[in-house]
Amino acid sequence: MSFRTEIRLSGEGGQGLVLAGKVLAEAAAIYDDKNATQSQSYGPEARGGASRSEVIISDDEIDYPKAVNLDLLLALTQESCSRYWKDLKDDGILLVDSDSVKDIPEGSFKVFKVPIIAIAEQEVGKALVANIVALGIITGLAKVVSEEAVEAAILARVPKGTEELNVKAFKAGLQAAKDLS
Amino acid sequence: MSFRTEIRLSGEGGQGLVLAGKVLAEAAAIYDDKNATQSQSYGPEARGGASRSEVIISDDEIDYPKAVNLDLLLALTQESCSRYWKDLKDDGILLVDSDSVKDIPEGSFKVFKVPIIAIAEQEVGKALVANIVALGIITGLAKVVSEEAVEAAILARVPKGTEELNVKAFKAGLQAAKDLS
Amino acid sequence: MVTKEKNRIRVMTGNEACAEGALAAGCRFFAGYPITPSSEIAEILSRELPKVGGKFIQMEDEIAAMGAVIGASLAGSKSLTATSGPGFSLKQENIGYASMAEVPCVIVNVMRGGPSTGLPTLPSQSDVMQARWGTHGDHPIIALAPSSVRESFDWTVRAFNLSETYRVPVVLLLDEIVGHTSEKVVLPDTSEIQIVERQKGDPKNKDYLPYKQTESDIPPMISFGEGIRFHVTGLCHDETGFPTNDSQKIDLLLRRLNRKIERYRDQITDNQRDQLDDADVAVFAYGSTSRSARWAVRRAREEGLRVGLFRPIVLWPFPEDEVFSIAQKVHHIIVPEMNLGQMAHEVEWASRGSTDVIRINRIDGDPVRPQVILEKIKEVA
Amino acid sequence: MVTKEKNRIRVMTGNEACAEGALAAGCRFFAGYPITPSSEIAEILSRELPKVGGKFIQMEDEIAAMGAVIGASLAGSKSLTATSGPGFSLKQENIGYASMAEVPCVIVNVMRGGPSTGLPTLPSQSDVMQARWGTHGDHPIIALAPSSVRESFDWTVRAFNLSETYRVPVVLLLDEIVGHTSEKVVLPDTSEIQIVERQKGDPKNKDYLPYKQTESDIPPMISFGEGIRFHVTGLCHDETGFPTNDSQKIDLLLRRLNRKIERYRDQITDNQRDQLDDADVAVFAYGSTSRSARWAVRRAREEGLRVGLFRPIVLWPFPEDEVFSIAQKVHHIIVPEMNLGQMAHEVEWASRGSTDVIRINRIDGDPVRPQVILEKIKEVA
Amino acid sequence: MTEKTAKKKRSRIVVKREWCKNCAICVEFCPKDVLVMKDGFPEVVHIENCTLCQLCELRCPDFAIEVYEDET
Amino acid sequence: MTEKTAKKKRSRIVVKREWCKNCAICVEFCPKDVLVMKDGFPEVVHIENCTLCQLCELRCPDFAIEVYEDET
Amino acid sequence: MFDYGAYLRKDKFPLIWCSGCGDGIALKAMLRAIDRIGLSKDEIVMVSGIGCSSRLPGYVDFNTLHTTHGRAIAFATGVKMAKPELTVIVVTGDGDATAIGGNHYIHAARRNIDLTVILFNNWIYGMTGGQVSPTTPFGKRASTAPYGSTENAFNISGLAEAAGASFVARETVFRPQVLDKFIEKAIRKKGFSVVEVFTPCPTTYGRRNKMRSVIEMMNWLKDHAVPKSRAEKMDPQELEEKIITGVLVDLDLPEYTEEYQKLIDRVKS
Amino acid sequence: MFDYGAYLRKDKFPLIWCSGCGDGIALKAMLRAIDRIGLSKDEIVMVSGIGCSSRLPGYVDFNTLHTTHGRAIAFATGVKMAKPELTVIVVTGDGDATAIGGNHYIHAARRNIDLTVILFNNWIYGMTGGQVSPTTPFGKRASTAPYGSTENAFNISGLAEAAGASFVARETVFRPQVLDKFIEKAIRKKGFSVVEVFTPCPTTYGRRNKMRSVIEMMNWLKDHAVPKSRAEKMDPQELEEKIITGVLVDLDLPEYTEEYQKLIDRVKS
Numbered sequence A, B: 001m002s003f004r005t006e007i008r009l010s011g012e013g014g015q016g017l018v019l020a021g022k023v024l025a026e027a028a029a030i031y032d033d034k035n036a037t038q039s040q041s042y043g044p045e046a047r048g049g050a051s052r053s054e055v056i057i058s059d060d061e062i063d064y065p066k067a068v069n070l071d072l073l074l075a076l077t078q079e080s081c082s083r084y085w086k087d088l089k090d091d092g093i094l095l096v097d098s099d100s101v102k103d104i105p106e107g108s109f110k111v112f113k114v115p116i117i118a119i120a121e122q123e124v125g126k127a128l129v130a131n132i133v134a135l136g137i138i139t140g141l142a143k144v145v146s147e148e149a150v151e152a153a154i155l156a157r158v159p160k161g162t163e164e165l166n167v168k169a170f171k172a173g174l175q176a177a178k179d180l181s
Numbered sequence C, D: 001m002v003t004k005e006k007n008r009i010r011v012m013t014g015n016e017a018c019a020e021g022a023l024a025a026g027c028r029f030f031a032g033y034p035i036t037p038s039s040e041i042a043e044i045l046s047r048e049l050p051k052v053g054g055k056f057i058q059m060e061d062e063i064a065a066m067g068a069v070i071g072a073s074l075a076g077s078k079s080l081t082a083t084s085g086p087g088f089s090l091k092q093e094n095i096g097y098a099s100m101a102e103v104p105c106v107i108v109n110v111m112r113g114g115p116s117t118g119l120p121t122l123p124s125q126s127d128v129m130q131a132r133w134g135t136h137g138d139h140p141i142i143a144l145a146p147s148s149v150r151e152s153f154d155w156t157v158r159a160f161n162l163s164e165t166y167r168v169p170v171v172l173l174l175d176e177i178v179g180h181t182s183e184k185v186v187l188p189d190t191s192e193i194q195i196v197e198r199q200k201g202d203p204k205n206k207d208y209l210p211y212k213q214t215e216s217d218i219p220p221m222i223s224f225g226e227g228i229r230f231h232v233t234g235l236c237h238d239e240t241g242f243p244t245n246d247s248q249k250i251d252l253l254l255r256r257l258n259r260k261i262e263r264y265r266d267q268i269t270d271n272q273r274d275q276l277d278d279a280d281v282a283v284f285a286y287g288s289t290s291r292s293a294r295w296a297v298r299r300a301r302e303e304g305l306r307v308g309l310f311r312p313i314v315l316w317p318f319p320e321d322e323v324f325s326i327a328q329k330v331h332h333i334i335v336p337e338m339n340l341g342q343m344a345h346e347v348e349w350a351s352r353g354s355t356d357v358i359r360i361n362r363i364d365g366d367p368v369r370p371q372v373i374l375e376k377i378k379e380v381a
Numbered sequence E, F: 001m002t003e004k005t006a007k008k009k010r011s012r013i014v015v016k017r018e019w020c021k022n023c024a025i026c027v028e029f030c031p032k033d034v035l036v037m038k039d040g041f042p043e044v045v046h047i048e049n050c051t052l053c054q055l056c057e058l059r060c061p062d063f064a065i066e067v068y069e070d071e072t
Numbered sequence G, H: 001m002f003d004y005g006a007y008l009r010k011d012k013f014p015l016i017w018c019s020g021c022g023d024g025i026a027l028k029a030m031l032r033a034i035d036r037i038g039l040s041k042d043e044i045v046m047v048s049g050i051g052c053s054s055r056l057p058g059y060v061d062f063n064t065l066h067t068t069h070g071r072a073i074a075f076a077t078g079v080k081m082a083k084p085e086l087t088v089i090v091v092t093g094d095g096d097a098t099a100i101g102g103n104h105y106i107h108a109a110r111r112n113i114d115l116t117v118i119l120f121n122n123w124i125y126g127m128t129g130g131q132v133s134p135t136t137p138f139g140k141r142a143s144t145a146p147y148g149s150t151e152n153a154f155n156i157s158g159l160a161e162a163a164g165a166s167f168v169a170r171e172t173v174f175r176p177q178v179l180d181k182f183i184e185k186a187i188r189k190k191g192f193s194v195v196e197v198f199t200p201c202p203t204t205y206g207r208r209n210k211m212r213s214v215i216e217m218m219n220w221l222k223d224h225a226v227p228k229s230r231a232e233k234m235d236p237q238e239l240e241e242k243i244i245t246g247v248l249v250d251l252d253l254p255e256y257t258e259e260y261q262k263l264i265d266r267v268k269s
């Protein structure tokens, strides 16, 4: 079978995970010329409470656009981690915000603990860009999308005037990924 | 086949033909212990314009409750006569108000011309009871329902206080029928 | 209506019989919106309901009428509404609600010619598929099609009984001919009328679950104000009645809703079989059209043709097994309808190719004439 | 939506593609009422329509929206509305009107779980029978089910084309997955998009009949204000458009309405056949479920199983001949659906007993998983 | 008319029997009793009293009575 | 209190963190600045100023803050 | 003689309405108003719902649209939005406009979209045989109110006013010469305008409510109509059962399709 | 501390509503009002439509009925007719009650049926993500009014008044201590009563309309609410954008279910 990567970004409403998912999908599809789909949970969930955004990236056409066997799970909250880790592949990657997720599930997947929100707050200066920091880490870890593509996609998506801040956040994430390996 | 009589009472809205049809059906069904159905045209037709009321009387169950082969057609207006005479059986009876229907269709059916409305007006004293006069004539001519049954049905149907007037009209009709034979 | 000493021999219309049937069945609430050819049902009940302490209300539209009927039923009243095609379309959303929230109620549709405003005063049978599929989502439905005045009475009573028994909306499909033709009828004595009440939950049972997965698949009901407080919603819900997104619970609910009709199919279904045993040709007919069919079949028999009549009174659930078994035996099934072949499609489906299905369709506001059916019988027999 | 230099490679949802498709098709009027999961279509058009001089209006409810769409179409604008199950139920009466009065318009239903309020944010395919039979009366309908974002674009354009060509309401059935999933898509260049305009009558022709029984069965249209004054009604009417009670004229009208879809069936119908030629097992799937089916079929082929996929994009009129001919060749037809077997019923009907139809039904808000279909293929192949 | 020499206006009233529905509104509300009902239809009996107020025409629901003003 | 000898009423404010949604309404509209936001939750900093007006409680949309009156 | 013929589809005559039904009187007033404004027949779209009164468009030689029950205003909104240059007139009954169609009525008033609604108020559902209407007065009889209505009636002009209409007038068919002036004003008004016309239904209302003939009903209208100026000086008791006539609302407010055109102009540039 | 717990379904908590959503404030006011009247939980039926606000009944321990969008009042009418002894309270949003449900709203008012409607006016459709509502002020933004609304807003209290309601009051969630008194009066009123509650939706309305936080929105409510008595002394210009609060209508009128009961008594005997 062809190469297919399933990524789920989870946390709570307001953390910008839908945007992050869109950026990732656009990076893959438009700038890296792969196929990509992105979907998210709707409804009350999407405002407050748990939130989830899924990206599937593939060389081939994507038949089934829902994630069932995750290659990577980002969890920014304990709740989302506990809820979704079971969907991870055996050799998948679990990326958690180390300050928010204390109770780490056990499994054969690789676990990376990064103080994502703290990095956003302290290194970039705004907790709000934790989603972009996370994107940087994911780009570095998963290696399915090129750095250039993600950066271009970020620039195309974020509001005018916040480009610099977001690129800074993205770079901080890339760096954090490097520090992990 | 069993005995089935199809009667259509036609004229214009306000002539009380629906009531007359109901009385005829009730006479047959309740007082003469036969089967009977009655139906009428609805809609704009029923208020002003042409009006039509159909009664089917039978010894047997009535499967098809619409009249298609008339044994008797009453026409109180020229329009209704012209419109419906074609549905008459070869040996059917056409009963018309002789003052209103001048243009009598030709056919093998029997034609009776009676100044029904004039009788109601002059002999009974009220044009409004022409429908009951007609009932009397039909009872006399068609001989499918007994005089007693129709009289009882009339008494059960008409508004309190008008019984005498209506019985008088009915008798006038019966008499007119006798005069015809 | 005129009545003799014995109040039971009457000349009345199907609409009148329906209204009387509702009263006999214990209906105590009617909400509606007038529409030809159903309005007489409302008119009679506006006169009769208050006499027995019942309530009548003419709502602002059919949607509201359907909503009020559901509200009244949840408060404990047997409830009815009556309409015709355009109003039936408008009621669909709330009929789906009644199905989802399992609220007993009866919806009468006196069918007239469609689509759209169509033929307001003329008969048709063109809403039979809508009765099955008119609302969104997969849902069970019971729909009944009486063919005479007496049956209008009986099947209105039965509609209430089925509705209360299975906690479902029941659709009673009259057609303009049945609704508007006056006919001699001998009504059953009150003592002969079987009336079913909804199975009630125990208001003292503090563990009461309004949507419990009971063994029977039909959860007992408690009315508002009886002392157990619960939640009713049109969202997918669990046994407590509260909304859920848990796919297992959703599946349980929706499959139970369908199963509760499917598994009681034998108790629900009803049809009349006439001279089918040795038949080579069967006529499948319902509602007023079946009267023409009956005449044609009898005539054909008189002429020595081996023809029988299958007349479903319960249209939904569709009598698939019965039709299949007939299809095994006859060469042709003739399906006369006042539509373009809605039930014929189902007959074809149920026959699975094992017989020839012949359609007779009349859509111009005139009923299917008995002679036309007879001719078709002669043609193929 | 983000776009590259070449504005045609995009990542967008089916709802976005639908809105863009409408604009590309020349839609200049949208009336709607918000409902999940369709609201984005309205939101985008509220932003984009005024830019091209088009009009957007959020009406007070879905009934009004459908009415406004018909009014605008009669005044000459290509018109659209979008909704989901509950709103689709409410629109039914006026959809029937559009059918009767032959008013071109497109109705999008982004299907969510039902019945009733059901599962507002989760996908289903349970309104496919309602699309056919939701309104009262016998009426023709065209309904389409795209399965991807690109198809949402293309088939929105096609929905308008069909609607304008045949003077019928066309129902576009997305489902929540197609509507809400962002996907890479390469949009066609404007020059590649084929757009059909309604056939116009000549406003100078004083003998113009708005409902003429033309050879093509499709009467040319004139818009309000163009100089020929005529009457439009939902009552049965004659060629002049005025109401009639003449049964012959009624019959002519209603049969023509049905015939104009029936006779152009070949031009309307569209489906995708994948590896069916030597297949022993066929999968019949549509909408987003067909994506799971495609995966399963390809996997099964890789494993050497002789399986093919039949994917109707036009659900109504139903591809009966195609299904029948497949049924002659295969031993099993597997029909996966997010409902309780609505299309499986039609597949059974069209097969006339000549093959085994196997249902896979998911109704809990989760899509049918590819593996489940694969397993079923393996089980029977 | 204050001036006696003013041209006299003459009324002409036409009843369209095919459209008339015999409601008698025209007759009842004619301020000058110009009309009476006869055999179910309005009949002009006092045309000389007609002031050309046109009320009969204005109130006829069926477009069945018309008032014309003929100059002498 | 006009009388100095009146029993002193003491306030006790309880925050239910599981239900609190961190909107800060209670804090912002406390007329006596009894509360501040800390780590996203209201924290009592000047209980001595509390007049038991209960406005924080009345305006909390999430049933997450409760004001009790303890008698001393 | 006013030449009604120029506006009529004479081949559809005689009118379907009952003898003495007031709808024809209002129809004529409408034609005089249209003629006075000088509109061409091509630029008028007349839209109706379902009911006796809603059959009106069938008789007039405009672009005519007979829709579904209660929905005339919704359809008309689409027509007007698509072609604001057309004059769109809605003809509707009390049931059509204020029972099933009540919501469209108040929303069109709120939007102040340039439609003119001629509302035939006969206190009853005529077409379906005399069922109670939202305008049937408390205590009056109808086929679904055999003991007299237990519901209050709408003041439907007041409702239009509260909802935001720019022009509201009320008159009875007893005064056709005033009625046509109100209709003229209503059509000329840029914005949502309503003319509530009281019209007798002898067949389904009169008979049930002790007004045996249309003459009695016309006399009732004559006696119970009170011009607004006079009504202002009367006390509530005196006004019971009265119909207050006149121009009740006449305001200049921003009109919806114009506002929308401004939006287009803004966005396009 | 008022014991809300006695009326809550605590296992359903926390509330589904967003942080800062004002609906919870009104919910609490309603519970205090009910408690003060002393109604037992069994005799209350709370009916809602669809919307954020319509999720309220799920949290309270009464007989609760969550219906279809816009139809709460119609369902409630059935409940009340069948069991007039129950206290029936409708909880609804501006979209639910006055967009799709506008007709039921005015008809229930006309009938003056004894329902109490607590109408949460947040100027927007919250549940579906911020589309324009009939109460969105002219010029304000919504997801389907990206350039600002081109429609006028309803005065929904005024509409209830014109339609025939016996009690209408208006208040904002900024003044919960007044709100509960109005709700209490409304429930006690025999007849159709409405309490229009202005409540902030920071998520779908505030953000789009330059009120970035719920605090800003609460302050806006504080600054723009003008009690009726004061408003009467202000001129129209000063009142633009203002919310006039207070008891706007308080009449004693015949109530529908009582009138119907009289009919039953009359007919039965």
Ligand SMILES: Cc1ncc(C[n+]2csc(CCOP(=O)(O)OP(=O)(O)O)c2C)c(N)n1
Binding pocket: C033, C034, C035, C036, C062, C086, C087, C090, C117, G050, G051, G052, G053, G054, G068, G069, G092, G093, G094, G095, G096, G097, G120, G122, G124, G125, G126, G127, G128, G133
């Ligand atoms: C959806 C729907 N419901 C009901 C009807 C039946 N119907 C036709 S006209 C009418 C009422 C007419 O009353 P009104 O609008 O007052 O007009 P009138 O006939 O009195 O002029 C009704 C209920 C219908 N055609 N469609």
Ligand SMILES: Cc1ncc(C[n+]2csc(CCOP(=O)(O)OP(=O)(O)O)c2C)c(N)n1
Binding pocket: D033, D034, D035, D036, D062, D086, D087, D090, D117, H050, H051, H052, H053, H054, H068, H069, H092, H093, H094, H095, H096, H097, H120, H122, H124, H125, H126, H127, H128, H133
């Ligand atoms: C028939 C139907 N149409 C549309 C919807 C979608 N819908 C759900 S809630 C809602 C609007 C809610 O707005 P409002 O009533 O103001 O309540 P809020 O969420 O703001 O409290 C809409 C349009 C639906 N559920 N049903």
Ligand code: SF4
Binding pocket: E015, E019, E020, E021, E022, E023, E024, E025, E026, E027, E041, E042, E059, E060, E061, E062, E063, E064, E065
């Ligand atoms: S008013 Fe018209 S319809 Fe009536 S009697 Fe006079 S002419 Fe005839």
Ligand code: SF4
Binding pocket: F015, F019, F020, F021, F022, F023, F024, F025, F026, F027, F041, F042, F059, F060, F061, F062, F063, F064, F065
């Ligand atoms: S008002 Fe309530 S929810 Fe908001 S911060 Fe205070 S305690 Fe928390």
Ligand code: SF4
Binding pocket: B047, G016, G017, G018, G019, G020, G021, G022, G023, G052, G053, G122, G126, G127, G200, G201, G202, G203, G204
């Ligand atoms: S029923 Fe009434 S409204 Fe209808 S036409 Fe007759 S008089 Fe007029």
Ligand code: SF4
Binding pocket: A047, H016, H017, H018, H019, H020, H021, H022, H023, H052, H053, H122, H126, H127, H200, H201, H202, H203, H204
């Ligand atoms: S969307 Fe708005 S109304 Fe809905 S819960 Fe959030 S703040 Fe409240």
